[in-house]
Amino acid sequence: MNDTPALIDKSTLQAILHLSFATFASMTIQRLCDPMLPQLALDFGVERAFAAHVISYFAVTYGLMQIVFGPLGDRYGKYRILSMATLGCSLGCFGCALAPTLPLLIACRVLTATCTAAIIPLGLAWVGDTVPYAIRQATLARVGLGSTMGIVAGQLFGGLLTDTLGWRWAFALVAIVFLLVGGVLWANPNARVKKLEHGDGQGVDPNASSNFFNNAWKVLQLQKARRLLSCVLLEGAIAFGAIAISATHLHDQQGILVSWAGSLVALFGLGGVIYMKFAKGFIQRLSEGQMIKLGATIFALAYACIGFAPHWGFDIPAFILAGFGFFMLHNTLQVLATQLYPPLRGTCMALFAALLFGGQSLGVIFCAQLSAWVGSPWVLLFCGVSFAVLGLALTKWVTQASLASPAP
Numbered sequence: 001m002n003d004t005p006a007l008i009d010k011s012t013l014q015a016i017l018h019l020s021f022a023t024f025a026s027m028t029i030q031r032l033c034d035p036m037l038p039q040l041a042l043d044f045g046v047e048r049a050f051a052a053h054v055i056s057y058f059a060v061t062y063g064l065m066q067i068v069f070g071p072l073g074d075r076y077g078k079y080r081i082l083s084m085a086t087l088g089c090s091l092g093c094f095g096c097a098l099a100p101t102l103p104l105l106i107a108c109r110v111l112t113a114t115c116t117a118a119i120i121p122l123g124l125a126w127v128g129d130t131v132p133y134a135i136r137q138a139t140l141a142r143v144g145l146g147s148t149m150g151i152v153a154g155q156l157f158g159g160l161l162t163d164t165l166g167w168r169w170a171f172a173l174v175a176i177v178f179l180l181v182g183g184v185l186w187a188n189p190n191a192r193v194k195k196l197e198h199g200d201g202q203g204v205d206p207n208a209s210s211n212f213f214n215n216a217w218k219v220l221q222l223q224k225a226r227r228l229l230s231c232v233l234l235e236g237a238i239a240f241g242a243i244a245i246s247a248t249h250l251h252d253q254q255g256i257l258v259s260w261a262g263s264l265v266a267l268f269g270l271g272g273v274i275y276m277k278f279a280k281g282f283i284q285r286l287s288e289g290q291m292i293k294l295g296a297t298i299f300a301l302a303y304a305c306i307g308f309a310p311h312w313g314f315d316i317p318a319f320i321l322a323g324f325g326f327f328m329l330h331n332t333l334q335v336l337a338t339q340l341y342p343p344l345r346g347t348c349m350a351l352f353a354a355l356l357f358g359g360q361s362l363g364v365i366f367c368a369q370l371s372a373w374v375g376s377p378w379v380l381l382f383c384g385v386s387f388a389v390l391g392l393a394l395t396k397w398v399t400q401a402s403l404a405s406p407a408p
Helices: 010-031 034-044 053-064 066-076 078-098 102-116 119-130 133-163 167-186 189-193 212-220 223-254 258-265 267-285 288-308 312-337 342-374 376-399
Strands: none
Touching: 010 078, 010 102, 010 119, 010 133, 010 167, 034 053, 034 102, 034 133, 034 167, 053 066, 053 102, 053 342, 066 078, 066 119, 066 212, 066 342, 078 102, 078 119, 078 167, 119 133, 119 312, 119 342, 133 167, 133 267, 133 312, 212 223, 212 342, 223 258, 223 288, 223 312, 223 342, 223 376, 258 267, 258 312, 267 312, 288 312, 288 376, 312 342, 312 376, 342 376
């Protein structure tokens, strides 16, 4: 890849930094409730399965809202919409902190998800509009560092504050973060309204339809868009299906406590943070196809180890490597998605996010059912092999320039 740096003005660099804070808060609130479930069930006197609605309803809402924010960003400005959405997240989180009943807590989580759905997809699309393709992947990695750190922070803050000050304080803390970050985003008028000089988009397309399905149809008419988005669906299904059964696998096969198993799985996020930290060096030395192949191979080998490791100690580096490999591939797919159809980049990234979440849902169901039939070690091995095959197919397409070439 071309490693020649391109000039980006100070205002744009600041906006990118602020976006990384927003993606951090976005991913933190998504994962915040995972360790809270036992305490929520106890405090509200319900079964854990019912308390888990604070997670499942959030995920469903997040996916559905992509049909709203994609066209809104294309028509009215991506940075403007995500700035307003970030401020809206603070209201939802404060509502969660004060909710007297579980149904109200779930309702406030839905409100939060409604706003959170805009942040990462529109943020990535805005970077695509603003940053030249030659340095776009490194820039997306910088923004992605916030979201991968949020995965870890959500698990840690959710568990730590629930066990000390109480779960309500966890929501209050994230609400303050959203309020501060949203205010900073909104205070950058240049990022909201200026013509974007260095990217290949205009930030706002006055001819874009406000109908998501009309815009999505334009995107899906491109063969390369259908190919890439199909791979995103499979990526989400394979990777997150494996992650979903990993803690149970460790508990059943290694005999360790569920809490400790969950901590080991959280190392997956740490692997992502490590990749994002050193992504620039890899991007300068490897082509997009090589990045995809290497990332898929690392993930496959790591999950083969996790599936059949004789001792849980082997799983510590394996989960870190799995996260490293996944984000190496995923970050590359993100930058390719920004080139699918530049005039409708917001819609493209909304489709990307929706299919990734849809794949997660399908993968969790499939892997859970399959592990009951053949056992979790073989399911994890299957996921690793499948991810490697997906990486090889993607490498072939990228090498043939069927994905990376600019849209008409």
